[in-house]
Amino acid sequence: METIHNMPDSPDRDTLADTLEEIATLLDLKGENPFKIRAYRNGAEIVRSFDGDIVTEAKENRLGEIKGIGKALQEKLHELATTGEMTFHKELRAEFPPTIFELFEIQGIGPKKIQALYQKLNVDSIASLKEVCVNGKVSELSGFGKKTVENILENIAFRESNADRFHRHIATHAAEMIADFLKSLAETSNVEVAGSLRRGKETVGDLDFLVTTKSPEAVCDQFAAAPFVSRVIAHGKTKVSINLDNGLQCDLRAISATELPFALSYFTGSKEHNVELRSRMRKKGLSLNEYALTPIDSDSPAEISDITTEADLYRFLGMDYIPPELRENRGEFEAAEEGALPRLIELTDLRGTFHNHTRASDGAHTLEEMADAAMDLGLQYLGIADHSKASFQANGLDGSRLRQQIDQIAELNAHYESIGIDFRLLAGSEVDILRDGSLDFPDELLSELDYCVASVHNAFTLSEKDQTERVIAAIRNPHVTMLGHSTGRLLLKREPYALDHDAVINAAAETGTVIELNANPWRLDMDWRHWKKARDKGVLCAINPDAHNVKGLKMLRFGVEVARKGWLRKQDVLNTRNLSEIQKFLAK
């Protein structure tokens, strides 16, 4: 990687995107033309999801070829990429105090109200907003009644006590419980969960439920009065929003059966996908909303009948059905047109899994208990990869304890074979990648294992260059079968460490090293955004639950959901292969 001395740090992709996003917010505050604001916001999204080195493209002033980036954005991004600053952004920022951005995190107030609060009462932070609400000054402003003040105070309190996003397992369990409740109502026929949960996102901000019914008002009333409701945010005749005790927001829409395909598509999103879908419909002279597809004017063609499923909607546009996980406007429309969408992996494709812990390190159960649980799930093999000695906080195994475990696994396998059970434990290790890129066990010991998962568990703060070199050194060790949880993130808790993922993926492709998709809902790592690229370079994925107890094996489902989001097919995932194929693969 090139290094530039005596120069300000070159801005990265996030800086480019965040700057555009911030401009959009500031223009919003100034009451600018909403379409201009949208252009900046759209530009931020394009920069975030651009497949390639956007910073270099900006430096070399080539962004004009990208749809959605025009002359103005191209010039501004060029300035930012080459000088590290953007004059327009700097001038806009100077007009407002930096703390004003936090006001956008309060539900119920938007740019217009924030503008009024700032200009009339000099409110520039959540603290000062709270103050003018409590001392009554806010009621001097037109548009701020008693109820608005109550809402603001309530929302400030709520934000203080609840994070706004939730892990996938929490959201999934809540969604299943609430869907069961809705199905139990006499007035409902179909019950669907839409939103980012259906799209397989790694964390979820809210849950979206759709029910078809002939009595929407009765369904809404019963939902708003349900035992799991902690707070009713809004309660209308067809729409209800509530919070659960843990703060998770749940939105319900009660619709008619004929509206279901349109509503399901609309509320599954993503917003970016829907904008593209609507725009394609619009080119056919049709307007798509959450209820129907209708001609824009009476002259438009109206062969719209018989749309009863989401698949019909896509077929109408001459394309294949796009699974919810792919609906991010990241190339799925083009693939669907060409009939080139992947046939996505399913949970039932899995035949085994690799990265799991036992009581020997920091797990809760024994080899036998873990094996029994794996058999109950219908798996043919279970890889045991306890921690290595450098992870002393996790009771990591030293060489002699690891050799004992290898022997125990051999004994258990002999036992399974003797009684005719087609199941095998695989002897592995989750070996620490030390700070210098070497491994916590010597090659000689690693060669006695069936396989090895190499993971980073410390020194998260190394520079991107050092961290990347460290990880790639491990990938280049021929005894390393796979790289464990490669970004090191703990969702909603710890940021990923600095790592050049393109370089890591290239090294994995070159050496035939597998990359793990850690299915633990706190990790879901490697991130889904990298998988399509890795897959296209021939890198195999291993979906591993990183189970620390028998229940943990069930987290495999979250890994499959995120693998689907990463465009992965059955053939891209190593542990879809059966036992004999795996034994051959590991023997190589």
Place this chain on the structure above:
DNA sequence: GCCGTTTTCGGCCCGACTGTTTTCAGTCG
């Protein structure tokens, strides 16, 4: 600010709910 098989101007996705300005603006998704 962006875009173009209605093209270089005039559009840009759209509906529900809330509270308040009582006919509609602001916010949200």
